[in-house]
Amino acid sequence: MATKRIGRRVNGTTVYLLLAVGGLVSIAPYLMTLNAAFKPQSTLLSTQAWTPAVPATWSNFTQLWQQYDMSGFIVHTTIVAGVITIGQLVFTTMAAYAFARLDFPGREPLFWAFIAMMMVPQIVTLIPLFLIMSHLQLIDTYRALILPYVFGTPYGIFLVRQYFQTIPADLEAAARIDGAGTWAILRRIMLPLSKPILATLATITFVNTWNSLLWPLMATSSERDEVVTVGVAALQGQFASELHILLPAAAVALLPLVAIFLLFQRHIVRSIALTGLK
């Protein structure tokens, strides 16, 4: 009995050690980048890469902002990601409700068509999208960045539909007897009960849009609508060896999402995992 308990304690220590190492590796790049952003250029390599930024200096950020329109990039990205996220939340909820709860002709084949499209790699659609957008003369506008993704994705619809199906149908039946229409049910019953999944969808959408490079790279070419990913990639090309410019830019690109995530993490960590199950 006693040896068993000791064995379990040793086991517990190993587990904590494994988790601690994993945790450290997970946050180290964030912490090191944040730290480096406040250090002078000469201290970013070899032995000095580890040293803390004491005293911290804002001069890297001043230089970055002088040479580059970082504020513009952030504003553009926030607009694009914000509009797409709001659009997806609204339209996905509507579509998911129809698929989950309403009985209409063509529901099954349509749903499976959506699912089948989940396997199409993004690049397949991008060259045709470029063709479509240049025909509509929308290349190099916000609309080119927003339109293809604002109406929702099959993945999002699948996610929310699965969640709606777990909500007991009796609630709606009762509301319908009381004379509530579909729109009222959606707003007063489904939405309040679906906060975790909607927070998850919002996060996934915002993160994906904020981080996406390929389509903005194809669809934009001027400073008036360029987004953070394109800007940081261009910086890397231009100032490849000037880490005191690059690392603050990377920090600025990374940290807004971390902040948003920490705000919503209670909902998200739980329901990200749920999305993997049926």
Place this chain on the structure above:
Amino acid sequence: MSANIAEAATSAPVATGSRARSRRTRTAFEAYLLLAPSLFGFLAFLVAPVVIVFVLSLFSWNLITSPQFVGLANYRRMFTDSQSWHALLNTAYYVLLNIPLQTVLALLLALALNRKMRGSKFFRVIFVLPWMAMPVALGVIWNWFFDPRSGIIDHFISMLGFTGPNWLTSTTWAMPVIASVNVWQYTGYTMLFLLAGLQAIPQQVYEAAAIDGTNALQRFFRITLPLLRPSMFFVLVTNIIGSFQQFDTVYVMTQGGPGQSTTTMNYYIYQQAFQLFHAGYAATLSILLFAVILLVTIVQFRYFRKRTIYDFS
């Protein structure tokens, strides 16, 4: 389902056929009204592009002047273009470098977290943080870490008494470095799904097995792994589809080099379309990538379906 209940409730007292029918028509009308925006987006920006890509693969197009019909020339070119096979092999190599490593690490972490312990919520939050990092920014950071001779990684290696290679200018090491970005980014995220799968395994199964005198290793291979298959299936399918589409880190860190050693399919397609202006050929290559992803996904479906009792509805 609920609509039926509601329908029965309202129309039961005066059950006439025409009222039920008009009720059904109204529901269908409402459903398509709710679906309209998504359906428009689906048709205009997903279905139409997929149709267009097949048409475009029969044309030669430089993105500016109007496309010219060339028949199957792009396909013939694809099969004789050694660079396209090279890009496909590079992509497969990239997938093989990161999927097994990331899945095994994620499983280890999930097993470690699958117990009643202090701080498990905290660890889960920490492990998901890499998932939301911008790959472009990670490319910048990894360039810094792997800076030859004076980067943190080489510095660490020299502390151990060795000399590190020139990571990103080495045809041997550039791809593993790029794969390491992905492993770092997705291990924790993958762990969350596997952990949810582990927590869904009923405790009684383990208790029964323990009474039968099995050891921990047997329980892992005979109970845990088989019952984890649904989660494993989901994780592998989605991660592999994602990995086949590597672009961002390659674009920022190596531009496909040195030589062609990190030119993935997505990067090669981008090059063909937007640097060499062979958009028709690029469309053909993207169909090849689609076909490969489809094939790999079907193989996984077949493998897992034979071995899993799992309801996909």
